[in-house]
Amino acid sequence: MLFHSTRGKDKDKTFEQVLMQGLAKDGGLYMPNNWPKVDIHKLKDFDNFIDVAKEIVPLFTDSSFHKAEVETLLDDTWHDFDKKDLIDIFEVDDSISILELFHGPTSAFKDFGLQLAAAFFNKTLQMQNKTAVVFGATSGDTGSAAIDACKEFELIKSFILIPEGNMSEIQRKQMTTVNKENVFPILASGTFDDCQDIVKKGFRERTFLRDDQYLLAVNSINWVRIIGQICYYFYASLKMNKLSEPLNFSVPTGNFGNVFACYAASKMGMPLSKIVVAVNSNDILDRFFRNNDYSKLKVNETISPSMDISVASNFERLLYDFYLDCNSDLCSRLYSKFPEESIQINKSIWNKTSDLFISYSSDDASTYKCMQFYHKNFNYIMDPHTAVAADAVKRFKEKLQGNTIILSTAHPAKFPLALENAGILIKNLPKKLTEVLNKSEVAKKLSTTDNSIFEYIKENN
Numbered sequence: 001m002l003f004h005s006t007r008g009k010d011k012d013k014t015f016e017q018v019l020m021q022g023l024a025k026d027g028g029l030y031m032p033n034n035w036p037k038v039d040i041h042k043l044k045d046f047d048n049f050i051d052v053a054k055e056i057v058p059l060f061t062d063s064s065f066h067k068a069e070v071e072t073l074l075d076d077t078w079h080d081f082d083k084k085d086l087i088d089i090f091e092v093d094d095s096i097s098i099l100e101l102f103h104g105p106t107s108a109f110k111d112f113g114l115q116l117a118a119a120f121f122n123k124t125l126q127m128q129n130k131t132a133v134v135f136g137a138t139s140g141d142t143g144s145a146a147i148d149a150c151k152e153f154e155l156i157k158s159f160i161l162i163p164e165g166n167m168s169e170i171q172r173k174q175m176t177t178v179n180k181e182n183v184f185p186i187l188a189s190g191t192f193d194d195c196q197d198i199v200k201k202g203f204r205e206r207t208f209l210r211d212d213q214y215l216l217a218v219n220s221i222n223w224v225r226i227i228g229q230i231c232y233y234f235y236a237s238l239k240m241n242k243l244s245e246p247l248n249f250s251v252p253t254g255n256f257g258n259v260f261a262c263y264a265a266s267k268m269g270m271p272l273s274k275i276v277v278a279v280n281s282n283d284i285l286d287r288f289f290r291n292n293d294y295s296k297l298k299v300n301e302t303i304s305p306s307m308d309i310s311v312a313s314n315f316e317r318l319l320y321d322f323y324l325d326c327n328s329d330l331c332s333r334l335y336s337k338f339p340e341e342s343i344q345i346n347k348s349i350w351n352k353t354s355d356l357f358i359s360y361s362s363d364d365a366s367t368y369k370c371m372q373f374y375h376k377n378f379n380y381i382m383d384p385h386t387a388v389a390a391d392a393v394k395r396f397k398e399k400l401q402g403n404t405i406i407l408s409t410a411h412p413a414k415f416p417l418a419l420e421n422a423g424i425l426i427k428n429l430p431k432k433l434t435e436v437l438n439k440s441e442v443a444k445k446l447s448t449t450d451n452s453i454f455e456y457i458k459e460n461n
Ligand SMILES: *Cc1c(COP(=O)(O)O)cnc(C)c1O
Pocket: 108, 109, 110, 140, 141, 142, 220, 252, 253, 254, 255, 256, 257, 258, 259, 306, 307, 385, 409, 410
């Protein structure tokens, strides 16, 4: 399987190139040259996550790694999960279930994608006898999952920018209390967007790298993260009904990575009815799916901070594959004017949206209400991100035929303030989260307005 960019210039790249490069040089996102098909009948006999992953991951990695090699890697990839089988499913009623993806070490679903990324980074670096710098900015869970996934790999040093602002104390402390020689959390002055700008500049200039060193991106545009997420869609469908009936999935989304993984799974043969695209008041995706209007607005701070975005990077993949029939000229034309001009597509093409997608934007008040509703009626405590997806399902119950899975992307204990505001008392805190709160923080404070961040990386690299 080789890969190409949504904007058409980068073609026939190997998995390893795509993995180590992240974003394509032409500014587009990498896509597989075709959708590999999963052998559903074979999968039906499986009963654990790793076996399912062993059928899926090699379909994308065969240009760089032998199947046996990948299978060995997958035996050790996902670690420090509280559940033996990584995920759990909570049955709400006859038609609704919650897929708990937060049992990993950082208590958010991002562990699935980033542990797979780190395992492949490390394998590649070992084979090439090289080292790497991970450099990224985080508005919530990406940074902690990246740090945790990479911290045991000595060939990788992680520098993560933590902006001032709307992150929970636990989210921040998961990054600042790790205390490892190859982990460098940076408390950066400025907003998430300021931090992103610095990261982009770093990737352009690369002044802090030593010779022969990789600079790695961990944001959700890296295809390897999508692969890790495709695995749990297949696995959830297997657990629910042996992949025999199409399901609806309600996905709380920001950068659209998790929704795109669901779409990808369906292209690979997973039965799928509808995808519910659930967003908070940062509603660019909702405006597109309801009104064919993809236009950038300012970011609102919400109680679901990991979905506070102004644009959804992985949306480009859907636009390219689902709407534009893989026409890279059209895709680059639309993106060359964006965000100055909003993206709108031909009405006749846009009309197929409702075949697959339903979207909903839940504001904070409505999200709180949904958390309270689940607590009161089902004695179930959910985090505010999950509640955005649950709220959408509440709203569209009539429209959704068959069974619906709500994706739960974070453990509720990660967001104590939101729970408190909702009047919900959580008793069973995971030990790993209470421990984090009691550790002392070590982080470098630096400014985003000068070169101090680059100098700091150079000194420590
Ligand atoms: C990152 C994140 C999301 C959004 O995921 P995308 O793939 O960017 O759509 C949702 N919930 C939580 C808890 C997250 O950390």
